[in-house]
Amino acid sequence: MRFTRAALLLSLLLVAQPVAGQLGNQLTFDDVTARPGEERVILLNGTFADEVSGLVVSILYDPSVIQILDVATGALTQDFSLQSTTSAGRITVAMAGADEITSLATVSVLELTIRVIGAPGSVTPLTIASVVLDEGDQTATRTHGSVTVIREASILGWVLYYSDLRPVPEVVLTAAGMVGDVEDATDSEGNYSLGPLEVGDYDVTLSRDASDLSAIDALDASDILRALVGDIQLSPDRQRVADVSGNGIIGTTDAALILRLLVGSVTSFPAGDFWQFEPEALQFRPLIQDEFRNFIAILLGDVNGDWEFAGAGKRLATSTPQLALDPVTDHSGSARAGLLLQGSDLHSLRAGVVELHYDPAMIRATRVRRANLGNDFLLATNLDEPGVVRAAFAGVESLDGVVDLLRVSVEEIGSPGATTFIDVRQASLNGDDLPPQSLARIEYRLGRLPADFDSDGRVDLDDLLILVDHLGTSNPRYDLDGTGNVSQRDMLSLMDQLDPEQRAKALETPAVVDAMSGIETHIAEVALSDQSTDVTLEPNHPNPFNSSTIIPFRLPAAGAVRLSVYDLTGQLVADLIDATMAAGSHLAEWDGRDASGRHVASGIYLIRLEAQALEAHTHLAQRKLLLLR
Numbered sequence: 001m002r003f004t005r006a007a008l009l010l011s012l013l014l015v016a017q018p019v020a021g022q023l024g025n026q027l028t029f030d031d032v033t034a035r036p037g038e039e040r041v042i043l044l045n046g047t048f049a050d051e052v053s054g055l056v057v058s059i060l061y062d063p064s065v066i067q068i069l070d071v072a073t074g075a076l077t078q079d080f081s082l083q084s085t086t087s088a089g090r091i092t093v094a095m096a097g098a099d100e101i102t103s104l105a106t107v108s109v110l111e112l113t114i115r116v117i118g119a120p121g122s123v124t125p126l127t128i129a130s131v132v133l134d135e136g137d138q139t140a141t142r143t144h145g146s147v148t149v150i151r152e153a154s155i156l157g158w159v160l161y162y163s164d165l166r167p168v169p170e171v172v173l174t175a176a177g178m179v180g181d182v183e184d185a186t187d188s189e190g191n192y193s194l195g196p197l198e199v200g201d202y203d204v205t206l207s208r209d210a211s212d213l214s215a216i217d218a219l220d221a222s223d224i225l226r227a228l229v230g231d232i233q234l235s236p237d238r239q240r241v242a243d244v245s246g247n248g249i250i251g252t253t254d255a256a257l258i259l260r261l262l263v264g265s266v267t268s269f270p271a272g273d274f275w276q277f278e279p280e281a282l283q284f285r286p287l288i289q290d291e292f293r294n295f296i297a298i299l300l301g302d303v304n305g306d307w308e309f310a311g312a313g314k315r316l317a318t319s320t321p322q323l324a325l326d327p328v329t330d331h332s333g334s335a336r337a338g339l340l341l342q343g344s345d346l347h348s349l350r351a352g353v354v355e356l357h358y359d360p361a362m363i364r365a366t367r368v369r370r371a372n373l374g375n376d377f378l379l380a381t382n383l384d385e386p387g388v389v390r391a392a393f394a395g396v397e398s399l400d401g402v403v404d405l406l407r408v409s410v411e412e413i414g415s416p417g418a419t420t421f422i423d424v425r426q427a428s429l430n431g432d433d434l435p436p437q438s439l440a441r442i443e444y445r446l447g448r449l450p451a452d453f454d455s456d457g458r459v460d461l462d463d464l465l466i467l468v469d470h471l472g473t474s475n476p477r478y479d480l481d482g483t484g485n486v487s488q489r490d491m492l493s494l495m496d497q498l499d500p501e502q503r504a505k506a507l508e509t510p511a512v513v514d515a516m517s518g519i520e521t522h523i524a525e526v527a528l529s530d531q532s533t534d535v536t537l538e539p540n541h542p543n544p545f546n547s548s549t550i551i552p553f554r555l556p557a558a559g560a561v562r563l564s565v566y567d568l569t570g571q572l573v574a575d576l577i578d579a580t581m582a583a584g585s586h587l588a589e590w591d592g593r594d595a596s597g598r599h600v601a602s603g604i605y606l607i608r609l610e611a612q613a614l615e616a617h618t619h620l621a622q623r624k625l626l627l628l629r
Contacts, residue, residue, distance in 0.1 A: 024049025025138060027057065027109065029126040029145025034116045035196075036149055042126065043074065044110035046140070051100035054134050055080075057110070058092045060127040065118030066147055074108030076101055090129070120151035120199075153287050154195030155204060157294040159186045159277070162237045163305025167191075168297045170208060170309075171275075177202045177287075188309075197287060204282040206295060208275040215299055215307035217431040218262060218351030221255040221378065221394035223303045225544075226350075228252070228628050229396055229603040234303070237296075242303045246271030252378065252544065252628045255394060258301050259380035262353050263390035274300050306431065321345045323354070323424050325440040328407065328477050329450035337363075337450075339408040339422065340371060340476055341440075343429070348398040352429045353391070354406065360386035362420035362446065364411045371404035371476060375543035376604065376626040379406075396604065396626065407476060416447025450480060451494045459497040461505050467494055537609045537621035540590075544626035548591040551576070553609055553621070557583045562610040565590055573600060592627050602629045 027046045034040055044057070055077070061068070068091055071084045080097040093110060118124065128142040159171045167190025175182045175194045178201065186192045194204065224242050226232045227250065234242060234250070245253045246269070260266045268274075278296040299307050321343055328340045341354065358365070368381040368391050377395035391406055414420065423441035427434045451459045453466040470478040470486045480490040495503060538552035555561065563577040574595045576588045590607070594600050609621040 025140035028143040031146045033148045039115045042112045043108045045106045046109040051102045053100040054096040056094045056132040058129040060129050062124035063089045065124035066114045070113035072111040076107040118149045122149045151199040152196035155291045156193040158190040159295045162298045175202045202284045206277045210274040216301040218392045218394045219431040220303035221258040222351040224255040225396045244269040259392040262392040263382035265382050323440045325442045337410045341406040344402045351394040354427045355425045356389040357425045358422045359420045362414035365389045367409040371407045412446045418446045535611045535619035544628045551588045554585045560612045566606045
């Protein structure tokens with residue numbers, strides 16, 4: 001019976017003219033958007049001040065934009081029966097119920113399921129052409145709606161590394177627009193795809209997690225120093241990566257910042273985020289079509305460009321360099337104890353990072369300094385964590401063979417005679433990690449006698465003979481007086497520690513035998529021999545320098561002195577001293593200018609001392625110094 005009534009209402013509507021709505025009854029469509037191919041439900045909402053038991057509504061639409069797949073009653077009319085007819089661009093729906101309905105709140109009356117078939121940018125109106133309530137007794141005001149087919153576009157491309165264009169995975173790209181943010185991360189091939197996005201304005205930014213910075217190593221700092229002296233050239237990309245200070249100038253500050261990062265003294269660079277991109281961001285005003293955009297990624301500080309995904313810079317050394325630790329005499333603190341870190345089987349060493357571990361209840365590291373690293377090496381250290389020494393160094397000239405790298409001053413806290421272990425926990429040379437078998441571990445005895453070279457617990461003639469074998473060297477193990485050279489003064493210092501019986505034996509023990517004559521020279525004679533004829537050119541300080549440096553030297557006797565600076569081609573740069581001088585210690589200063597007063601370029605220079613004593617014997621001494629602007 002209800003079906004017959006609905007059919008009657010539908011037949012009346014097909015010939016009825018629209019009637020002006022009365023206040024209180026209202027039907028409304030909203031304006032909605034949808035993507036091509038999308039299926040969704042469109043609601044016809046209504047409010048009814050009058051009691052209604054039947055409804056016939058006719059809706060006009062563009063059939064080239066949407067298809068109507070289904071029609072269903074809404075929340076308010078869920079108990080009504082429904083009939084509908086569809087023709088081109090029009091759907092007419094008749095509903096009737098056993099009970100009358102009324103609602104002053106907006107409730108869904110009809111649900112239309114549609115499929116979008118129109119092109120992006122197309123629009124169809126949803127026009128409520130006519131409404132009949134209760135067989136024409138009442139009608140309603142109408143608010144029309146629409147369906148707009150969204151115009152979409154995507155942003156896609158690659159993110160590649162600056163040095164070799166390898167893919168950079170795990171870069172997060174964010175497109176921020178009026179309708180919200182869309183994110184995507186690059187895959188293992190460096191690909192990303194943002195979208196499809198609704199046409200509009202977007203800002204695209206990039207970021208990457210910086211928890212793995214292992215591609216930044218001391219060799220990068222060395223490359224900066226080499227570039228400053230003209231040993232290598234940095235491309236514009238590498239110059240950007242090297243400028244970790246962010247001041248637009250590549251200098252020693254950048255190299256020092258990298259070393260400080262490696263030892264944990266700093267946790268960031270002034271130039272900004274570790275991962276940076278070119279371009280830094282994208283703007284679309286608006287985005288109206290697919291855009292293919294590629295990015296170049298850089299890891300700030302990775303000057304040599306050896307980053308690799310998942311374990312960058314964690315290479316093991318292909319050769320077999322070894323590190324050794326030895327207790328030595330120290331002259332920088334009251335404890336007079338120290339450690340010497342020595343490298344052997346080194347090949348073209350220019351940079352390194354070392355981490356030592358010890359028991360802080362037994363000893364405390366107080367200072368780290370260069371041993372026989374060249375004066376062009378920069379050194380950064382961190383002693384903040386108890387029981388840990390971190391040091392990073394980088395230089396211009398490479399080192400080979402056996403080299404004393406670092407000296408660590410130690411304060412002994414535990415009881416004399418106690419022992420504790422000290423080990424090199426990890427180390428990297430030229431950016432390559434050393435395997436565990438190349439790392440040193442020693443048992444350190446507190447209260448060790450500085451001159452007990454054979455570690456037998458006493459200072460005796462055997463130790464004196466060991467020292468004699470190292471006369472004239474700069475080996476810090478045997479430099480008891482801290483002058484930088486093993487000399488007769490060290491022998492005298494050791495002999496003072498001998499008991500009378502041992503000292504008497506020293507007078508009779510041969511130390512040197514002349515191969516031609518067979519004449520023996522005893523230890524005591526060697527120790528007491530006159531060394532006052534040595535002309536000494538001490539290391540300049542600071543070195544490297546960027547404004548001026550002090551050059552110490554010592555003359556055993558008065559005479560003519562010439563102190564000159566040369567470049568590596570042998571050309572004279574400037575004479576600092578050319579005069580007769582008295583015996584003793586002297587200081588000279590060079591301000592980095594040539595003989596004409598002009599600033600010279602960064603690089604390695606030679607300082608040469610010529611001293612002619614009164615007896616007309618000429619002494620020559622020469623050292624290298626490094627000027628870094």
